[in-house]
Amino acid sequence: MTPLTIATLNTRGCRMALRRSQVLSYLREGGYSVVFLQEIHTDPTAEDRWRLEWGDGVYFSHSTTWQAGVATLFSPNLRPKVLGVTAAMPGHLLHLRVRMEGLVVNLVNIYAPQMSSKRPQFYQRVSDFLGTLDSHECLVLGGDFNTTLEERDRSGAEPSPAAANILRGIVEHHSLVDIWHDHHPDDTSTFTFVRVEAHRSHHSRLDRIYLSRFHLSQAHSSAIRPAPFSDHHLVTITVSLHAERPGPAYWHFNNSLLEDESFVTSFREFWLAWREQ
Helix, strand or coil, X not given: CCCEEEEEEECCCCCCXXXXXXXXXXXXXXXXXXXXXXXXXXXXXXXXXXXXXXXCCEEEECCCCCCCCEEEEECCCCCCEEEEEEEEECCCEEEEEEEECCEEEEEEEEECCCCHHHHHHHHHHHHHHHCCCXXXXXXXXXXECCCCCXXXXXXXCCCCHHHHXXXXXXXXXXXXXXHHHHHCCCCCCCCXXXXXXXXXXXXXXXXXXXXXXXHHHHEXXXXXXXXXXXXXXXXXXXXXXXXXXXXXXXXXXXXXXXXXXXXXXXXXXXXXXXXXX
């Protein structure tokens, strides 16, 4: 099976034909399988032009204003069976449930509000929506989170700690892994967004892709790449998502679970109870 490369990028607007052409050319050159785009700044009247320039594999969630807007693109070489499409929050959350290589995958593309005061409510709605998905199915959550969870992911203070706490709960509850962090645990100098104010620069890693922990072994690599037309960088992960096929094999323990405090606690309780029995 061919590995898939999933990418996420805040385009900072694709309303104009020239910018749209720049973005799509950049994505074609990268050869990405699935792309989450944020801040596309388009409306339904632009959909035909996108599909004419990219292909049929484009799905949108438009905002009611020129701001925001997200889109999920599939490479012309990838045609998964789309089981459902939900624009849960117009312009901010787009969910696609697809079947690839026999595996059902929930692709959730989000763009968190720029205003920090709106983020706690946004993430609570994200949490509520994710709670409606089948927990046994693979989940890929990516986009521009406008929120960081660790100090090493920003140069200053997190402006919305309440939103960060809710997002942290989402990650833990759904057993999600920040793939780039998992692959680069000692990197403290790579960011995806830079803002310059009053002769000072602020760095943060706002753009991320999370994957279900149960499929972590299928994630082979991750990278961050500059995008010349945006102040955000493009983030990618390469994975081999497929349904597990039964057959003779040696079982081996997933050592990453030893870092999961809830798993360690529950297993310790089970082991003590079993010994007593």
